[in-house]
Amino acid sequence: MKTTVPVLVVGAGPTGLALACELLRQGIDCRVIDKAAERPTHQARALTMWDGALDVLGRHGIADEVVSRGMPMTAARYWSRGRNFADVRFGEYGQGAASPVIITQPAVEEVMRDRLAALGGRVEWGTRLSGLTDRGTHVDAVLEGPDGPERLTASWLVGCDGNNSTVREQAGIAFGGSTYGRSFILGDGDIDHDLTPGEAHYVLHTDGVLVVVPLPDGKLRVFADATNVGDLDTAPSTAEIQRLADERAPFPLKVRDLQWSTRFQVHLRQATRYRKGRCLVAGDAAHVHSPAGGQGLNTGIQDAANLAWKLALVLEDRAGSDTLLDSYQAEREPVAAAVMRSSHQQTRLWTMRSPITRALRDALMGRAARSGLLERRMIPAMAQIDLDYTASPAVGEGGGRRALVRGLPDTDLVPIGGGPRTRLSALLADPRHTLVVLPGGDTAGARRAVEAAAPLADRLQTLVLLTDAEAGADADALAGAYRLPGGHRGAEGDLAGRRLVLVRPDGYVAGAAATLDPDDLLRPLVPSTAHVPGPAHP
Numbered sequence: 001m002k003t004t005v006p007v008l009v010v011g012a013g014p015t016g017l018a019l020a021c022e023l024l025r026q027g028i029d030c031r032v033i034d035k036a037a038e039r040p041t042h043q044a045r046a047l048t049m050w051d052g053a054l055d056v057l058g059r060h061g062i063a064d065e066v067v068s069r070g071m072p073m074t075a076a077r078y079w080s081r082g083r084n085f086a087d088v089r090f091g092e093y094g095q096g097a098a099s100p101v102i103i104t105q106p107a108v109e110e111v112m113r114d115r116l117a118a119l120g121g122r123v124e125w126g127t128r129l130s131g132l133t134d135r136g137t138h139v140d141a142v143l144e145g146p147d148g149p150e151r152l153t154a155s156w157l158v159g160c161d162g163n164n165s166t167v168r169e170q171a172g173i174a175f176g177g178s179t180y181g182r183s184f185i186l187g188d189g190d191i192d193h194d195l196t197p198g199e200a201h202y203v204l205h206t207d208g209v210l211v212v213v214p215l216p217d218g219k220l221r222v223f224a225d226a227t228n229v230g231d232l233d234t235a236p237s238t239a240e241i242q243r244l245a246d247e248r249a250p251f252p253l254k255v256r257d258l259q260w261s262t263r264f265q266v267h268l269r270q271a272t273r274y275r276k277g278r279c280l281v282a283g284d285a286a287h288v289h290s291p292a293g294g295q296g297l298n299t300g301i302q303d304a305a306n307l308a309w310k311l312a313l314v315l316e317d318r319a320g321s322d323t324l325l326d327s328y329q330a331e332r333e334p335v336a337a338a339v340m341r342s343s344h345q346q347t348r349l350w351t352m353r354s355p356i357t358r359a360l361r362d363a364l365m366g367r368a369a370r371s372g373l374l375e376r377r378m379i380p381a382m383a384q385i386d387l388d389y390t391a392s393p394a395v396g397e398g399g400g401r402r403a404l405v406r407g408l409p410d411t412d413l414v415p416i417g418g419g420p421r422t423r424l425s426a427l428l429a430d431p432r433h434t435l436v437v438l439p440g441g442d443t444a445g446a447r448r449a450v451e452a453a454a455p456l457a458d459r460l461q462t463l464v465l466l467t468d469a470e471a472g473a474d475a476d477a478l479a480g481a482y483r484l485p486g487g488h489r490g491a492e493g494d495l496a497g498r499r500l501v502l503v504r505p506d507g508y509v510a511g512a513a514a515t516l517d518p519d520d521l522l523r524p525l526v527p528s529t530a531h532v533p534g535p536a537h538p
Helices: 014-025 051-059 063-069 105-118 166-171 238-248 296-315 321-350 355-371 373-383 443-456 519-525
Strands: 004-010 030-034 075-080 083-089 123-125 128-134 139-145 148-159 175-179 184-192 199-205 208-214 220-225 254-264 267-271 279-281 412-415 433-437 460-466 481-483 500-503 509-513
Touching: 004 014, 004 296, 014 030, 014 051, 014 105, 014 296, 051 063, 051 296, 063 105, 075 355, 083 355, 083 373, 128 166, 148 166, 148 296, 166 279, 184 238, 199 238, 199 321, 199 355, 208 238, 220 238, 238 254, 267 321, 296 321, 321 373, 355 373, 433 443, 433 519, 443 460, 443 519, 500 519, 509 519
Parallel strands: 004 030, 004 148, 030 123, 075 199, 148 279, 433 460, 460 481
Antiparallel strands: 075 083, 128 139, 139 148, 175 267, 184 220, 184 254, 199 208, 208 220, 412 481, 433 500, 500 509
């Protein structure tokens, strides 16, 4: 076992697995440890996979497998005083609209672990972090595993170890916030019902919320405020969940058997800093919130996607390393804060007790649902497919938004040199940055931009998009050249008029230029010292 590694990942949930997979795709070695003897296969806490997280898994090549194991969420239906007063409808995966997937966390993790293994990684189960010392240039860690204690040196240590993070605690990172004064339960089991698969039901009862979601395997998830039901120190029984269903559900539910159940409190907390020295935190180790909106998987996996490629460049001592490290919190903390605000607002809607405020809530939500306002306001924020990083210190002019949403055409492209058609989204799944050269009638200038980018090929691919008029004999020898379908003129929207667009490995625009001079765009990728580039894995 290696005792010196570039990155030690602590925690093998979805955030840690996403981080490790992306690091390996970037050519960066890492070790992944988890204190659990093995991952439970039946305790499915998280249940919703949103578009932003699916986009990350798509670049890892496993989104289709995750979707196939889940069930499309087609609607969220809200109930109060025995009637369905508001609905939110969702789209179909791959069709451009927000399309959440109902899938249990163990199923997601299984697919991610398989991908980790395919990339050459593995999880070291039953291994915990018992101590760390940040030396300034590296971290000395003490691990306790099946074979006893072990000392390890890591250039960087990332805590993906959840709400009770050992990394966060030992690194001295504060975790500010509060705990809701309510007790919640959830359980999965064989429960007779007549509900439509794919529809989540939110029953906003005076005694507390009841959420019911059909699962892909035919079982049913029940989540509820159970502050006044059962022993607050023990998991709910079949009888207690049946009692909650009888008292609150406006439709019949018969609890036959529980696969598992738990009782827990809900916290609203965020780390005061995402990095201290050589230690960083991500996912629930950095932020926790109400399960309202199903954002846990979404936010944690995107933390990992944001951080991994930045660590890769830092480890190679690229010119923009200091700015990149600062940008991790600058970009991800506002996203987490927005998720926390949204989930808190939804939780307040769930827990209203006053008849007047409940009636007002029902009337306003019902009107917003009928007008489409509820969908327009809620869905983009929950999908997290086009986040705003424009204030980041690591993006330049024209940067900070998702490339394929804000102007680059995700259309079929025909390689100039021959070969099958491909979509721009497939090409942008490359783990490197991508310099996109857009049409403009200057093939010679495009060639000069390609040549200027060539020395950075270990961290940069170059794509040249040409119109039919430009795709002549002069373009045949142009590396990375593709012909756009008829009618496409290149970038639109926020990127209209740009000739060069630099796209980050996470799909967001690092910067754009109106000329074909790439020097300013590429400067953060230039090595500041000599290094041996690691191989990237598609």
